[in-house]
Amino acid sequence: MYFDTNVVVKWSMVLFLTLSMIAVSGQLVSAQKVEILDRNGSPLQGTLAETGQSVAIQDSLALVALYEATNGDRWFTNDGWLTDMVEFWHGVTHVWEICDADDVCEWRVRRIRIRDNNMSGELPPEIGMLDQMDRFDLIANNIYGNIPEQVAGMERLTHLYLNDNDLMSGIPPWEALVSLPNLTHLYTRGADFHGQIPPIVGEFPTLTHWQASQNPYTGEIPPEIANISTLGYMLFATPLWTGQIPEFFVELENLWFFRIRNAPFLDPGPVPEFFRDMADHIERIDLRGTRRTGQIPDWYNELYRLEYIYFGSYDELEGEIPDLSLLDNLAFMIIDECNISGPFPDWIGDMPALFQLELRGIDITGQIPNNLANAPGLRRLYLQDLALDGPLPDMRNLGSLQRLVLRDLGFDIGPIPDWIETLGGLLYIYLEDVGLTGEIPDAWGDLDGLVRLVLENNPGLTGSLPDWIIGTNQLSYVQLSNTGLDLGPEIPEYIGNWTQVERLTLGGLGFTGSIPEWMGDFPRLTILSLADNELSGEIPASFGELMVIDSLNLSNNNLSGEIPETFANLGRVGPATVLTRLYISGNPELTGPIPMNFTEWDPTTMRSFHYYDTDLCEPDDPAFRQWLETLGEEDPNPLIYRSLKGTGITCGVVSAENVEVADRMTLHQNYPNPFNPVTTIRYSVPSEAHVDLVVYDVLGQRVATLVSETVHAGSHEVHFDATRLSSGTYIYRLEAGGHSLNQSMMLVK
16 A cells, blocks of 8 residues: 555545535535446445445545645536545546455445546555556546556556646656556557666556557667567557567567557668568558658558558658558548659548548549548548649538548639538538638538537638627637638637637737737637737736647737736646747737746747747846757657747847857758658858858759848748759758858658
8 A cells, every 4th residue: 555644644634524514514416427336346226325335535535635636626627526425526437345355345436537627737646545446547637747656556457548648757667557467558648758668568467458659768669568468459659769660569469459650760661561460360550650661562452350551751652552442341541741642542432431531741633532422431531731633522421421621632612512511410620721712601500519610721711700609619629810701800709708619720810909818718728829910919917827728829910018927827737838839929019038937838848939020038047048048959859840939139238249149050950850852941040141051962063042031130940842852861051141051961752
């Protein structure tokens, strides 16, 4: 048992007082749906309170510790916690009667499921007291820190779900996790767990599902994984892994889901042929971003159980999509960002089990085949960044479609198709940069399940917002930037009622006036863009209340005054930071120093900070300078691109002293590198100067001039498109103010 005696005494008193108050008042809230089972696992009628029973004290203490450690008073929903019997506490979903060998029985908490509830804090060691818990699910919160070693006390734990807690970090307590005798599901997707996965993982006794996407583990893929004979589901997106995709995976006879993706440091090579030896059990293969070369192999048709196909993102695949129509079970087909070309396959629409089709950033041509509009089971359609010909086929027969995502198809759709309103099951409508014209239909208000509406970059979309959008509190994404919509001269007050919104983009809509204080009152807001308007006045201090904000864009307005000190609270979850992007450039009347408390943001978490074309200055303080330099460093994870664009003005430093910074002209390594065919080059100059940025081949011949103009002081970036060049090494050279710098880059096609 892992707990501190003082903690137990403290919480025993709290719990005693709490339960006493309930008993005296005689009032209980209506019971939530809690599964209450007797010792045989049979449902028990009524509630524990009605039978005079209570949950074991150690479970109550552990849950109270969890509540306090994760700021329970700030959860979106905390019904019942600390005020009612444990069985009424939000998220406590199963309570069982557990009896020992002497037939002494207690009621114990078996399952907790609290998702997307704004839990913020570290997991307390007291969770180890929940030794009868079999499922612990805290997905999509703001938990930070590591998994406590006391998790080893949860001896019955089978499912540990911590996905999408982006602030969790450290080296996992592998010994504690491996010691759990019943653990079957370990999910930590989206955390920052790192280090090498140790050989001890081969001792997991019962693990069947292991999901660790976006965890930056290092080293090579550990061969000990082959010792986890029970493993059936393996999902890794580990950007720092090196070496090859090893053949030992063929030894895992229960493996049906194989996903290693977004690992650009793996050795390039063709799709491994060992999958052919797994035909009798492999159902899903995802190799996106692992630098696969050659073509999608025809022998995929031999994998008769295959349901998923994923390719793209850093892959160097080429050729046409092969005919895979023999795969009757194929449900998910995703190909993106590689050199695949050729006509849009007409056999795709005839696939009987097709559930999701996603084609993005590949060079397929022709028209969308009409038979795709009749695919019987299609639920999700993503067609993005393509070079297709119109028109868009009528898809009203896709009665089961839930996600319609169309972006930059290569042709303009024109008037919004009337068949969209007939798709009553739609949850997502993404129509971005597709040349829409006309107004948003009133009939879309009858799409009862619609939660995401993304219509950005359609200047021909006009009119005012229909009443069903104005009065909604259902939409989580409302993205309307760079359209011709008329929302009024100022930011309308009704937007303040959209309390469920998570992404709100209102850029380029011509707003004037000031930013309302209530813009800081959105508890779920992760992305907010008010860029490219004519907003004026000061930045509201209330923005500091946006605790879970990931990206804020206020650039290119007429904002003025100093940045409020409370601004540093943006995206702050305890000591951790979720804010990754802040854009306030293009506001010439923003003035004064950047607040020193900005250094409380984790510079390794920040991705972009732009404040050029303002009158802001950088504090002349070593701590601030160190923070700024760390923020501007290249991230070891090649999938993370950092961008720092500032004024280069130091507060209180006279111009004569700025002569000393002439040697601080910088030329960064391009990103990504190797690349195909587009990469980004960042550079900075200490003062206004004429800049030449030129690309040469290894023979010294100039192949591209990227910049030849006078630029302002500060950081800059330029994109280099090498579509017309052949694979090889290229040199790029920066010249400014009598100085020059060189870097090399690798184009791999």
